């Protein structure tokens with residue numbers, strides 16, 4: 001049966017990897033002809049694109065010529081948290097940016113302004129489907145347009161170097177090729193909707209510890225072969241309209257000033273023609289940044305650009321031509337997204353409207369990785385289910401930090417399974433609650449924000465759908481300005497769900513007064529941590545400040561008042577604080593006993609285990625890979641009570657599963673997005689098979705070969721060179737819990753043949769697989785390239801291509817995978833160039849890096 005296209009990141013299918021169009025391409029000659037035709041189409045498209053580019057450049061040049069130095073310098077500096085100033089004199093509208101990557105938050109940070117939440121980037125990569133990533137991008141462009149956003153601050157294509165990286169849920173994979181192809185699909189999709197992308201964080205922002213200052217020491221070879229590679233693939237295949245330079249330093253130069261990596265490599269060698277924006281507050285110096293190729297300093301209005309840049313030109317420190325280059329890049333972006341008069345936007349025909357909820361659900365089930373399924377436990381047989389786990393009811397659908405969006409709805413596993421199974425089939429028990437921290441006040445709270453001036457007069461009120469207040473720049477309630485605002489009071493009621501000791505807490509910096517049910521529990525000042533940057537306090541944990549004995553169903557008054565103050569050095573004004581809350585805590589042993597009882601009575605036990613916001617988020621790294629709280633004990637106890645125990649892991653990146661051999665099935669669901677529970681029901685009931693394959697090795701921290709994320713004396717040495725992820729596990733000779741590429745479906749596959757044709761410049765592997773199971777299925781055919789002669793300096797093998805196919809029971813399917821030239825190359829540090837390593841290579845085809853079924857040999 002026909003293979004579904006594996007990799008169409010841009011308009012044309014990539015030459016890097018794709019499945020065949022049915023059996024047509026079964027002969028190498030036909031594959032060659034198809035490749036030729038694609039080349040011709042590509043050349044025609046490139047010609048047309050050049051003509052459009054020339055027309056755009058003429059308008060950009062004319063607009064640039066009409067701007068004086070002050071206007072040019074102003075354009076390069078944020079006017080607030082998310083936008084650049086409009087310049088009406090040249091018909092330029094204000095360019096608006098927003099995070100990414102799983103949704104489009106827009107300029108407001110509130111549940112009042114919801115956005116579709118797709119599964120986490122790790123989940124998207126687990127689909128191994130750049131075509132699906134492209135469809136995600138199309139949806140995000142639609143969301144961006146709905147919210148008046150021109151540029152999405154995504155995708156994140158840093159690598160999973162150490163499993164401790166706190167922000168791994170927001171990146172794709174440990175493998176640069178998979179990362180590059182998924183990223184290229186995503187970028188092509190977003191931009192096909194007329195919205196720009198900002199590929200981030202360029203480069204080597206692979207961990208969070210001391211992220212503003214860390215000096216990552218990385219060899220040129222590791223940079224080229226690993227960390228720069230996804231950016232290069234995306235620039236080549238999808239032509240992104242933007243890039244974001246990272247907070248960190250690489251080999252002694254901070255990335256917002258990195259002339260070599262930005263001007264020479266990104267722009268010079270790869271031909272990137274988009275704009276380069278700093279990560280938020282990462283621009284530190286006027287002269288070095290502009291000379292290092294940084295176009296835009298965000299956020300504003302206080303940045304190193306704007307007036308300081310104009311002054312630096314007038315003082316003779318900076319050439320005006322450097323400013324012109326940056327302005328050209330911004331105007332080109334504006335022209336592409338349709339914000340500059342006099343030129344047609346890059347996209348004049350928008351893609352068809354996408355149903356965001358349906359797509360979120362499809363991506364989720366395609367991303368779930370079934371790593372273990374003993375005795376065919378899944379799909380579930382008819383019968384009763386004991387659903388266990390705090391995250392089964394309060395689903396953790398997305399990771400924290402700047403990737404946060406507020407979805408219009410969340411389908412929890414409990415919602416999803418209850419809807420999918422017959423009445424009365426699903427019972428629920430908490431079992432263990434990993435959330436030892438306080439969460440944003442939400443369930444049971446009815447709040448509003450009252451703003452007062454210094455005399456205590458009310459100047460405005462704002463809605464507060466939860467206890468989170470985050471007003472940035474001019475995003476203030478009607479009638480409120482930063483000048484008249486003195487205090488914000490979050491006030492309203494709370495109706496408890498349970499009786500007992502309720503804990504209330506406060507997140508934020510400054511003076512707060514907290515009153516619950518008539519008692520003032522806290523009236524003091526919370527101070528920032530010593531090493532906090534301007535926005536870091538927003539990423540910290542709330543501090544418990546009140547314990548109140550409350551009764552279920554009895555409503556009480558709650559009030560948290562904050563005296564607004566803005567630090568001297570803040571680039572902009574932000575009003576940000578949180579009222580947090582925690583339910584009464586039950587005895588953990590009792591909770592486990594209750595769950596065991598429920599599991600004993602049911603036919604199947606499904607335990608949902610999860611990480612929390614304090615484990616995986618932006619702004620810090622992980623300390624270990626252990627599931628928080630008593631969740632490991634819970635799983636063991638439930639598995640002992642019911643042999644048909646299925647564990648669903650709700651985490652953005654690897655966790656240790658010491659009980660994995662004691663349970664019947666393990667399904668990894670990442671942060672599954674707003675429809676996660678519905679997708680889970682689809683997969684558990686067998687309406688759909690789980691489609692994911694691991695984009696990153698899962699193993700214990702003790703065995704993981706590369707773990708270091710904490711700099712010593714400000715430096716972090718990437719001393720492992722080109723050996724991260726599976727490359728490092730193989731070199732160390734260690735066996736992880738689950739290898740890169742692993743994932744089971746609900747059918748079986750036989751790998752029947754592989755034929756190889758070509759040279760290093762265009763090797764094609766044609767792979768025939770047969771569905772030997774009993775239901776239709778989708779298989780991700782993975783191609784690894786291994787030098788036959790062992791070479792200690794090179795990985796034993798590397799992912800060199802993949803494609804997905806579908807087939808009915810008994811049918812065969814064929815995948816044609818084209819291997820990129822880069823798979824045969826290494827970066828030669830002496831010559832400073834790529835070089836082909838000649839010799840014999842095995843092309844190993846299989847279901848994961850550890851499950852290689854058939855091979856062929858090629859000499860280059």
Ligand code: BGC
Pocket residue numbers: 099153200279280402
């Ligand atoms: C993050 C970026 C993000 C930016 C704006 C930074 O802290 O590192 O990824 O785009 O904030 O929210």
